[in-house]
C-alpha cells in the first residue's frame with residue numbers, strides 16, 4: 001500500500017523544492033490516504049480586512065519546518081497515516097454560492113471514502129460549504145468551534161452569507177446538531193448583550209474566554225468531551241481564537257485570548273473524540289508579522305494531523321484486540 005508522507009528534511013533541505021503543506025506530495029488522490037490538506041482561498045465574505053485568500057500558500061510556506069514525530073503526543077504521525085496536499089479548491093471571488101457548490105463537489109469524493117479533510121481558509125464563511133459536504137456523509141455533525149466570535153449573527157448589510165453568519169445558517173439548514181456543539185473563546189465588544197444569548201438560543205453551549213480562564217483547561221476539555229460524546233465531530237478553528245500577540249495576521253483580532261501554547265493544547269485535548277474533519281480559517285498574511293501567525297497556524301494544522309494519526313492508531317489497536325480475542 002502506498003504510504004504518502006512528507007519529504008525527509010534531514011536528507012533533502014527544506015528550502016528546496018516547491019512548497020506544499022509539510023512537504024507532502026501534491027496529488028489530487030483519494031486512494032491510500034487517511035487525510036488530505038486542502039485550501040479554500042475565498043475571502044470576499046469578510047466584514048473587515050480581506051486577504052485571507054493568500055492564507056493557504058502562506059501557511060504552506062512556513063509548514064516546511066514541521067517534522068513527523070510529535071513528542072507532545074508521543075506518536076510518529078506517518079507510522080499510522082498517509083496524507084497528501086490536495087491543492088486548492090477553485091473558488092469564485094465575489095460569488096459565495098457558486099463557491100459553496102464547488103466546495104461540496106470537491107469534498108464529497110474525499111468524505112465518501114472516509115478520508116479526513118483538513119481545510120485551510122479563506123474567511124470563516126467557507127465553513128458553511130464545508131458543513132454542507134460533511135452533512136451529506138455524516139448527517140448533522142457536532143461542532144467544536146474555537147473563535148473569539150460566535151459567528152451566529154443573522155446578516156451583515158442585509159447579506160445572510162458572510163463570515164460572521166455561517167453557524168446560524170448551519171443550524172437553520174440542519175447541518176449541525178447544536179445540542180452537541182460548543183463554542184470556545186468568545187470575547188471582545190459586541191453589538192448588544194443579546195449576542196451570546198442568540199448563540200445559546202440556537203442551542204450552542206458557549207464558553208466565553210473569561211469563563212475559559214476561570215474554569216481552566218481541564219474543565220473546558222471535560223465540557224467539550226461531555227457535550228460531543230462519541231458523535232462525528234467537525235472542528236472549526238478561527239485563528240482569531242488566539243491572542244493577536246501570537247496571531248496578528250487576521251481580519252478581526254480580539255485581545256485577551258490564549259497563548260500559542262494554549263492554542264495547541266486545546267487541539268491536543270480533543271484526542272479521543274470521533275473527529276471527522278477540520279478547518280482553520282481567517283489567517284490574513286498581509287497583516288502577519290515575521291510569519292508569527294503562519295508558524296502558529298501550521299502548528300495547529302500539524303496537531304490536527306496528529307489527532308488523525310492517533311485515531312488511526314486506536315482503530316488499529318482495537319482491531320488487533322478483536323483478533324486476539326478470536327484466537
Ligand code: MN
Nearest residue numbers: 124147151238
Ligand atoms: Mn470566525
Ligand code: MN
Nearest residue numbers: 148149238240
Ligand atoms: Mn473570529
